[in-house]
Amino acid sequence: MKKSAEITDSAAAARLELANRLFFRLYQCANMLHKTGSRAVEADGLTTQQWAVLGALSRDKAKGGMSIGDLARYLMVSRQNLAGLISRMERDGHIDIVTDTRDRRSRIVRMTKSGEHVWHVSAQPKIRLYYEEILADFSIGDIAHALHYLMKLLENMKRLDSKQVDDALNEPEE
Numbered sequence: 001m002k003k004s005a006e007i008t009d010s011a012a013a014a015r016l017e018l019a020n021r022l023f024f025r026l027y028q029c030a031n032m033l034h035k036t037g038s039r040a041v042e043a044d045g046l047t048t049q050q051w052a053v054l055g056a057l058s059r060d061k062a063k064g065g066m067s068i069g070d071l072a073r074y075l076m077v078s079r080q081n082l083a084g085l086i087s088r089m090e091r092d093g094h095i096d097i098v099t100d101t102r103d104r105r106s107r108i109v110r111m112t113k114s115g116e117h118v119w120h121v122s123a124q125p126k127i128r129l130y131y132e133e134i135l136a137d138f139s140i141g142d143i144a145h146a147l148h149y150l151m152k153l154l155e156n157m158k159r160l161d162s163k164q165v166d167d168a169l170n171e172p173e174e
Helices: 002-044 048-058 068-075 079-091 113-134 140-169
Strands: 095-099 107-111
Touching: 002 048, 002 113, 048 068, 048 079, 048 095, 048 107, 048 113, 068 079, 068 107, 079 095, 107 113
Parallel strands: none
Antiparallel strands: 095 107
């Protein structure tokens, strides 16, 4: 029985070590994406965060724009973090913010003609080149597998986030 417990403890320790390495590598990848991705599009006055906003707004589903809340949920950032970013992008002429005609309390973020030009003409070739350089030694299968596992991680994180929010809402007040 003692041998079985040792194996279980050893497996748990190995799993914890691998998990720690995995999440640290994700952290490093996120930092390097910001650093190298921003360099790829800096000549267009963009950062990776602005790249993500323009990418979200360029989708067919968002042709008429997106509410600030929907954009924040799509990008998985807080409305507060998004507020400063969209203010800078509005100042730079890449987006405009208008009142939603269906709900006057809501504001819609739309890509401007200038933003569309920056996104489609200036940034897209640089982004494609960036992807090619970063994924140069990845097969299509490698990319599909990486995407699959990242989606699994993301779904588990979203489930945990939802549970944490629910738990916080259900905590008894003192």
